[in-house]
Amino acid sequence: AQTVTQSQPEMSVQEAETVTLSCTYDTSESDYYLFWYKQPPSRQMILVIRQEAYKQQNATENRFSVNFQKAAKSFSLKISDSQLGDAAMYFCAYRIGYGGATNKLIFGTGTLLAVQP
């Protein structure tokens, strides 16, 4: 069974600094997708970034980038130039790539990020 582990329950970063959130996963599949979702206090789930397992290049979305290490089954999120609005719970998620788009997301337990002014 696939599992997703986030070993940092809480992290803190100073405004304008860089922070990296860790995620590891376990799967025997070769085709899958990985995601980072942000959940602010409103509890809305917001998609931050996506990585396809078949791509070697790390995904980037503005200040957000990932370090995808397929052999190590590691998928960390780097937030550069942190802003107060980045404060939220961040969830790492996995889904199998094949079988169409009906496959469920499997979530980690989340990392609560605080941004200090």
Place this chain on the structure above:
Amino acid sequence: EPEVTQTPSHQVTQMGQEVILRCVPISNHLYFYWYRQILGQKVEFLVSFYNNEISEKSEIFDDQFSVERPDGSNFTLKIRSTKLEDSAMYFCASSLLYEQYFGPGTRLTVT
């Protein structure tokens, strides 16, 4: 930008009552999902729905739960007889391909 909407934002119900949570997925999406998040815990998959039938369901999704797409726009989750442990945030999500977009959630409180 299109978004998933959910109503109500907060529902309070008594144990044993039926509740229906409503979702309007993004209009051109084909795949629909329900997840739940008990306070302080991770998000858990309940059910996926495609082409008017359930594609997959978790062990949480027992006979007390049902889903329906009654028309071309709504997607509903019904809990027939609510229990205290059903208190959670329920998220609807939809996708066209591999990215799932979530609604703002319905907070269900069972007393």
